[in-house]
Amino acid sequence: MLSSSVYRLPKLLHGQYMLTSVLSETADTVVYTATQKDLRREVVVESLRPECMAAPFKVQHFLESARAQAKMGGKFIATVLELLYAEDTWHLVRERIQGQPLDELLASGAKGSALTLCELMLTLTSICIKHDMLGIATKPFALQNAHFMGLGFRFNNLACAGSRDPRSSCRDLQSTARALMNEVDAASPRVDDFLVILQNILRTSNWLPLTPLDIHDDFVRLQLLLMRSE
Numbered sequence: 441m442l443s444s445s446v447y448r449l450p451k452l453l454h455g456q457y458m459l460t461s462v463l464s465e466t467a468d469t470v471v472y473t474a475t476q477k478d479l480r481r482e483v484v485v486e487s488l489r490p491e492c493m494a495a496p497f498k499v500q501h502f503l504e505s506a507r508a509q510a511k512m513g514g515k516f517i518a519t520v521l522e523l524l525y526a527e528d529t530w531h532l533v534r535e536r537i538q539g540q541p542l543d544e545l546l547a548s549g550a551k552g553s554a555l556t557l558c559e560l561m562l563t564l565t566s567i568c569i570k571h572d573m574l575g576i577a578t579k580p581f582a583l584q585n586a587h588f589m590g591l592g593f594r595f596n597n598l599a600c601a602g603s604r605d606p607r608s609s610c611r612d613l614q615s616t617a618r619a620l621m622n623e624v625d626a627a628s629p630r631v632d633d634f635l636v637i638l639q640n641i642l643r644t645s646n647w648l649p650l651t652p653l654d655i656h657d658d659f660v661r662l663q664l665l666l667m668r669s670e
Contacts, residue, residue, distance in 0.1 A: 539587030
């Protein structure tokens with residue numbers, strides 16, 4: 441059984457970050473919501489459990505993951521703000537994306553228009569292309585990692601230590617296509633065209649491997665048609 445946190449909350453870390461609640465945890469790390477005092481902005485702090493400092497491979501994994509995430513932050517992905525050592529362990533500070541997670545939005549009964557979900561898939565393919573080009577390993581993508589920002593999506597930073605599995609992009613695109621098949625508003629323009637692309641993604645196999653480049657142009661063309669339909 442994991443402990444609920446490393447620290448008793450609320451906790452001021454490094455004289456700068458007020459940790460307020462636990463977002464998630466694993467056997468090695470705890471992720472907190474926090475506020476950065478000087479800038480008065482909400483952030484996420486991922487802390488390596490202090491007992492893991494005695495395991496060099498766990499420390500190395502944490503630091504290599506931090507470096508990988510720092511390469512990926514930007515327009516579409518949560519940005520790394522700081523890597524710091526405090527209170528006998530390492531902490532990674534990232535921006536906290538404010539948009540609602542897509543899984544929560546869909547669970548509320550909302551359906552996504554073909555235009556909105558096309559934007560999601562186009563963003564995901566662009567991110568997969570960058571991960572592939574840089575050879576950056578990633579944790580599996582799920583709808584909870586996409587945050588709807590009104591005019592588009594921003595994603596949690598899923599980069600991690602290690603070598604990129606060449607099947608990672610296919611894995612993420614297929615799992616997302618499968619999750620969206622029943623979440624599209626049937627009354628939205630060109631919904632059939634959107635579903636055809638999702639079906640094509642799901643038809644790929646080990647004998648016919650899928651790359652994000654294969655379908656990026658399909659979503660670009662559909663997006664242009666959808667924008668003209670608005």
